[in-house]
Amino acid sequence: xxxxxxxxxxxxxxxxxxxxxxxxxxxxxxxxxxxxxxxxxxxxxxxxxxxxxxxxxxxxxxxxxxxxxxxxxxxxxxxxxxxxxxxxxxxxxxxxxxxxxxxxxxxxxxxxxxxxxxxxxxxxxxxxxxxxxxxxxxxxxxxxxxxxxxxxxxxxxxxxxxxxxxxxxxxxxxxxxxxxxxxxxxxxxxxxxxxxxxxxxxxxxxxxxxxxxxxxxxxxxxxxxxxxxxxxxxxxxxxxxxxxxxxxxxxxxxxxxxxxxxxxxxxxxxxxxxxxxxxxxxxxxxxxxxxxxxxxxxxxxxxxxxxxxxxxxxxxxxxxxxxxxxxxxxxxxxxxxxxxxxxxxxxxxxxxxxxxxxxxxxxxxxxxxxxxxxxxxxxxxxxxxxxxxxxxxxxxxxxxxxxxxxxxxxxxxxxxxxxxxxxxxxxxxxxxxxxxxxxxxxxxxxxxxxxxxxxxxxxxxxxxxxxxxxxxxxxxxxxxxxxxxxxxxxxxxxxxxxxxxxxxxxxxxxxxx
Numbered sequence: 475x476x477x478x479x480x481x482x483x484x485x486x487x488x489x490x491x492x493x494x495x496x497x498x499x500x501x502x503x504x505x506x507x508x509x510x511x512x513x514x515x516x517x518x519x520x521x522x523x524x525x526x527x528x529x530x531x532x533x534x535x536x537x538x539x540x541x542x543x544x545x546x547x548x549x550x551x552x553x554x555x556x557x558x559x560x561x562x563x564x565x566x567x568x569x570x571x572x573x574x575x576x577x578x579x580x581x582x583x584x585x586x587x588x589x590x591x592x593x594x595x596x597x598x599x600x601x602x603x604x605x606x607x608x609x610x611x612x613x614x615x616x617x618x619x620x621x622x623x624x625x626x627x628x629x630x631x632x633x634x635x636x637x638x639x640x641x642x643x644x645x646x647x648x649x650x651x652x653x654x655x656x657x658x659x660x661x662x663x664x665x666x667x668x669x670x671x672x673x674x675x676x677x678x679x680x681x682x683x684x685x686x687x688x689x690x691x692x693x694x695x696x697x698x699x700x701x702x703x704x705x706x707x708x709x710x711x712x713x714x715x716x717x718x719x720x721x722x723x724x725x726x727x728x729x730x731x732x733x734x735x736x737x738x739x740x741x742x743x744x745x746x747x748x749x750x751x752x753x754x755x756x757x758x759x760x761x762x763x764x765x766x767x768x769x770x771x772x773x774x775x776x777x778x779x780x781x782x783x784x785x786x787x788x789x790x791x792x793x794x795x796x797x798x799x800x801x802x803x804x805x806x807x808x809x810x811x812x813x814x815x816x817x818x819x820x821x822x823x824x825x826x827x828x829x830x831x832x833x834x835x836x837x838x839x840x841x842x843x844x845x846x847x848x849x850x851x852x853x854x855x856x857x858x859x860x861x862x863x864x865x866x867x868x869x870x871x872x873x874x875x876x877x878x879x880x881x882x883x884x885x886x887x888x889x890x891x892x893x894x895x896x897x898x899x900x901x902x903x904x905x906x907x908x909x910x911x912x913x914x915x916x917x918x919x920x921x922x923x924x925x926x927x928x929x930x931x932x933x934x935x936x937x938x939x940x941x942x943x944x945x946x947x948x949x950x951x952x953x954x955x956x957x958x959x960x961x962x963x964x965x966x967x968x969x970x971x972x973x974x975x976x977x978x979x980x981x982x983x984x985x986x987x
Contacts, residue, residue, distance in 0.1 A: 475706045476700040479665045481645040487692045492685050495690055500567045505687040507541025510661050514906040522549040524601040528624055532559040536611050539567030539606025540575045547580050555582045556593060558607055558623045578582045587622055600888035605639035605655045615652025624653045636660040639667055640678050648672025664689045666701055667731045673898050691694050701911045702707040707951045707985045710944045718753030724802035724937025731758035733784025735809030736765055738926045741971050742808045743773040745930020746763045748978045751937035757797055759784055794823050804828045807837030808926040825850050830936045834929040838862045848889045855892040855942045857929055862897055883909050896925060902946045910947055914954030916961045923971025928953045955981040
């Protein structure tokens, strides 16, 4: 998996490389600029024939831009540098790189708010614009000349490349704090940063590509945020032995459904089976159970006592306790409702569940006034969406969305649970203070039943003796990947939860040994 760094952590690594490993800063700057140009030459046909404008700031991000200008000129591309400031303001390695470019005869124009419009004709006839204005150091909205330059980059809607992170975007928060560059391609240097992955900031970047610029491996003990990769998910799974039977792959008990919401129960159960568990028993209100006698045929069903409104009754407690015997994992919540008697039932059975437990939807909503119920559960995964997370924490949905990573980590640590905060992107937080960002999935998955399928997938993986942490990471990954497969072959707009189930085998095929 990839470490995801803050701006402060990245500065510390740069400083370590320069001071401790004695790699001159100018070498790192040269590596960055040359690596970007080399990659652009690979992905943009006839790069040498392009008209390229590079907007440079007076800091090291601008220094990377000057290095790019030299190497693009070496390819005989038509390059012009627009410097947002004065050459006399440049210092250190950025100044060295700028003077090298100037000495090679590369046109460098000093910008100010009065003359910037003089370059409209050149910008309108350019092919590529490079954003090397600000980089990762920004912590407040861009103003003045920088704001004007950012708006000018966006104005012409040319193919835009940002170095490290789009100018105007705060590196760490994932929020849009002011005017910012919209890029077609952002090159993350050495490491991913939070705002490459967290929305709405990530929405300003059509594509992010990570580049190795030659920094040595740095062992940092305090990195909490990680980006999952396919290789991480592959390592979770093991080949099945030839002499196995259904009992080897676990038995999932699903407690879900109510009148009008039986579909949620079915999606969860099928998600568990599609994920590879050996057996799945769905326990649901008796009137709902009648509809499940023949479909889905692969799911065993048990009718439970119900309330007058068709939800699970407190009388279901004893039958459920009997059903817990011999189960590998329990998935609870989809379609249960928050009818008071059903909530009371949840509270009374939770202490008796000794196997791993996956809580979703209404099982999470039931905790709104009873979060202490989690204190007596040893192995639990919660899969809230932001509104459900709001009920768990007492924070507003807006606060959750602005601080997704910290909110997830804080709750997971406080309650010693695995917390999968759904959204774009989904996050898996663990009690040790780490959080894992899932890279798969798309907006088409914002549809009813999608989360029910995810709950079933995680339960199905846990049933196969995969740890709740690994099952949550793998479940989120293959769930999102199923949606991506459908999106690529069909369209995001028409995606429904059943499509996730149908594409799950292909998603699993990608990661299974």
